[in-house]
Amino acid sequence: MADDNRDRPLIAEGPVVILVEPQLGENIGMVARAMANFGLAELRLVNPRDGWPSDKARAAASRADHVIERTTVHATTEDAIADLGFVYATTARARDGFKPVRAPVEAARVLRTRFRAGQRTGILFGREKFGLSNEEVSLADEIVTFPVNPAFSSLNIAQAVLLMSYEWMKSGLASEAQTAFCGPQMEPAQKQTLHSFLDHLEDALAARGYFRPAEKRPKMVSNLRSVLTRPAFTDAEIKLLRGVISSLERYSPTEPRGAGAPAQRTRGAKSENDDG
Structure with missing residues (x-):
């Protein structure tokens, strides 16, 4: 090294x-x-x-x-x-x-x-x-x-x-788990920042038809929030994730997407959340 x-x-x-x-x-x-x-x-x-x-x-x-x-x-x-x-x-x-x-x-x-x-x-x-x-x-x-x-x-x-x-x-270390090096010290984001991000994500997913069937939306939203509130994201991490969502929002399902993007789903293909 x-x-x-x-x-x-x-x-x-x-x-x-x-x-x-x-x-x-x-x-x-x-x-x-x-x-x-x-x-x-x-x-x-x-x-x-x-x-x-x-x-x-x-x-x-x-x-x-x-x-x-x-x-x-x-x-x-x-x-x-x-x-x-x-x-x-x-x-x-x-x-x-x-x-x-x-x-x-x-x-x-x-x-x-x-x-x-x-x-x-x-x-x-x-x-x-x-x-x-x-x-x-x-x-x-x-x-x-x-x-x-x-x-x-x-x-x-x-x-x-x-x-x-x-x-x-x-x-000679205070703890056997201690090392001579450490990463940057980052405080978890405030809850209002996290909740704003989750609202942004929910809106973006709704615009893409993710919540189907409609009656399952509350449960799906609850599951998403349970997963995404667990890691204790920092402000910088939430900013990065919001940037990803904003980038995806710039493209509609019928518009050409950036280089390297996956091909559009063919008409009639089922969503992963579809029944059946």
Whole structure:
């Protein structure tokens, strides 16, 4: 998806993301992009196979330059987490041990609480091929396990980071249904505006012979009003609908209509509201 919001404030905070022995520069770049999407900014690499810096990583980061430029390289996992007060280790498979295991939603809430308390935190992600070793998991305080298909549990490293980054961002919202974007705020139209539109529609339909047989008109009008009062139209929406009706009113059944209009009904054809 294209980014058309570069004039908005950049969110760059939260837990450190630590990649242990990542292999491909492209994967590191996609991790940086995922982090930037959801407001994370500090990336640490433990002994990257192809070295650092990486042109391939920068290209794959898709303008997440603020993450790429701050990325640091460390010789060991212990060194990468030395200044952090709390660390999660991510894994998609069962582990033996005594550490608490959290789902991503709960883990993100824990990280948010610690972040608000001023504590430095981090999330460990393992290698593309086999993830974190048991020794590396033992360095963390707790484990995050993703609810994946047991028969196909391997995640791409960027996907794993994306999942945790998303949960991190969501944990800071007032409501889990909230998003960073919203549509225009529009108030429902006043009832007099709505009723005037419905009168206009009824007159236009009557002129076209819609209410047949005549004795059914009250019920048909009642049904129309029940349907059209349900959506809570705004002033702009009612204006649009009245424009449509006015356009249709300009043409009589015997006059040529605009390009693309459906052909006239043949004489004797029944209306959808006719009996029989």
